[in-house]
Amino acid sequence: MKEFNSKNYAEDMKKKIPAYELMFELIFQAILPLTDKEKVKNVLLIGGQANEINGISEVFPDASMTVIEPNEKMLTEAKRQTLSHEKVEFIGSKFEDYVTDKKYDICICLLVLQFVEDEEFFLSKIYGCLEQAGVLFLSIFSSEMLEYWKNFAIARGADKGQVSKTCSQQAQVMKVLSLSTVEKQLLDLGFREMEKILQVLSVALWRCKK
């Protein structure tokens, strides 16, 4: 994993991920406010950044939150930018190694799956951690339309070498995921009411229910 530089991270994501900010806007402004707030007690953020943590706190001020992030620097930075720590537990670990009996009402896992070794195990573990009727927001960087994506990211000023490598040798940079395979895995695990909230070139965001 590359050395984490908090200053550059958000800027880099905005260049490389079409609709990076729009994804948060959709989740925190459009969709989660429709949830019955009383029923949301525990939220799980896998690889969550401060914008997600603060977004959750705003929509569900009374809910407890667990944030799991294996990269120490990213976790430290997320803590630093978190506005209210009162109900947030930060865990420096891979989600795969996280042991808990807690059940969550909502899980948010954005742009992590393509870096996971065993995505079936990972998704089944999320399923296991959710309450019945719990909701998952999952986004991925897939293998769709990479040529368009390359042009898009370079036009936005992303690093040309990095972007070209992701495009031509994606399997060396991340797991190669197709939208249909991930959708099938989610359905096979038992997720239902699948909604594709967003898809822009290679990036997709689903909302689904246990």
Added chain:
Amino acid sequence: MKEFNSKNYAEDMKKKIPAYELMFELIFQAILPLTDKEKVKNVLLIGGQANEINGISEVFPDASMTVIEPNEKMLTEAKRQTLSHEKVEFIGSKFEDYVTDKKYDICICLLVLQFVEDEEFFLSKIYGCLEQAGVLFLSIFSSEMLEYWKNFAIARGADKGQVSKTCSQQAQVMKVLSLSTVEKQLLDLGFREMEKILQVLSVALWRCKK
């Protein structure tokens, strides 16, 4: 049709259409630059605004363009904001009434179809106007995820009454289109290599080929 106010139009679209600007960025920065410029002689813009006209001129400086727009004020405003008029023909007409023998290499028709009376006739007319292997960029406002869309647009500051009406009585405001029906219509007409470039809540953008 509501009175057109050019000042408010773009701002209103940005509030109401998730990824409004992203749509142009994808077409003009990511996708069209990959086209063989030599082969693009004629471009058709149905309901095109100045940002599309100027975008096309930048990517294909040698191509001729036909812009068709029935609303006189919108057409006047598009003309006013067009940077170079040399190769642009403006036609004040509904596309349905446009008579021509010209064939186009590219047609762009964004967020128009939901206001069209007979969308099958409209799409088949586009098909007929395209050269063999000509490319269509089509975006629509569909009937998908309107509840989420309502929340999204209101949070962005769109007019609450208008947005609520579109959500609860969409058929009074526009044609009710589903993504799958439009995709099927395109395929039935003979369009191929369909790519869904973008889908954000109710809005979808496809690229397909004759």
